[in-house]
């Protein structure tokens with residue numbers, strides 16, 4: 294790289310122009326490679342999916358432990374053996390678990406729709422009868438959480454996501470006096486996209502904070518609970534016990550799935566909550582289903598054997614994923630460190646790296662990358678309504694491509710970030726004169 298690692302903004306006009314010319318050249322070379330790479334979505338790679346191919350030979354029996362034929366209707370709450378495994382993993386009793394189909398997002402959608410149509414255990418009336426329903430949305434966050442709310446006409450209010458969870462002063466102020474604020478999304482472990490882990494203290498504040506809405510609900514989406522990238526296996530805060538202890542047993546609903554443990558398209562999803570919430574959920578679920586795919590439940594029980602078996606299986610994912618995340622960090626460091634134009638997360642688990650570029654350049658970076666054959670998630674995706682007021686946030690998803698492609702793509706992304714930053718600084722200087 295032509296320039297030294299002086300912060301870009303402190304370069305003289307001439308040096309900045311030289312830096313831009315150098316990055317323009319690097320970008321032209323990048324384009325000439327004719328790449329076709331994709332870092333858009335957090336999907337497991339083929340190598341990860343292969344880890345679970347034994348599933349294709351299971352189950353070896355069509356009876357569950359009690360002798361029930363898993364091929365038949367029934368068992369709405371899920372196979373008892375699998376409920377037990379999830380209960381241990383999520384630190385609740387088996388009676389507090391429902392195991393459903395292949396998608397936790399579907400369970401979330403069902404819960405929100407049930408609140409809208411019927412109201413929850415603590416609701417004075419269905420949410421659809423309220424004048425307005427609002428959710429607190431820690432940002433950056435998971436785009437599909439936001440799309441789900443937008444689809445259902447629920448307003449979103451942003452609060453900042455920090456390294457240890459949402460900005461709790463802001464959350465408490467929002468929920469204290471306004472009964473239209475009915476819920477909050479929390480991805481407690483290795484959050485999408487920031488990698489943040491909600492601390493015990495913040496979980497305890499969420500569980501105990503006074504809320505104007507009696508049916509205020511924490512949507513505790515623990516999609517990455519077991520997806521560690523290091524040997525340091527972070528333990529999720531136990532929101533169910535904390536809420537129970539704080540006198541709000543029905544406040545949290547916990548979601549998890551094996552989408553990134555076995556097969557993303559053919560795993561199993563679980564919901565955990567108070568016994569009252571479970572009864573409420575099953576009452577409504579029972580009108581739309583006579584029972585889940587218990588053959589797949591049985592298959593997963595045989596595959597994991599136990600909660601410990603699932604945890605062990607995750608170590609194999611880690612071996613595939615950790616080098617990819619390291620490659621992202623190396624490329625960003627080599628391309629951008631010291632320039633003061635980007636910050637990125639160093640997640641200890643999960644599926645994403647959060648990249649913040651110079652304000653006002655994220656869309657440009659994504660466009661430049663696209664024109665060089667590197668698909669990134671659209672800028673702003675991690676914000677409600679796709680609106681990142683600072684246009685600086687980019688979510689990187691390095692899990693799906695093979696390691697070499699992650700390296701190549703990320704070197705290209707670093708080039709685009711530097712190119713866009715230099716361009717912006719020069720434009721600003723010219724305009725300022």
Ligand code: PMP
Pocket residue numbers: 335395396397398399435480485514516549550551552557562
């Ligand atoms: N929650 C979060 C935070 C996610 O990142 C994802 C997948 N990207 C999901 C839920 C989707 O989970 P499922 O496959 O179980 O629907």
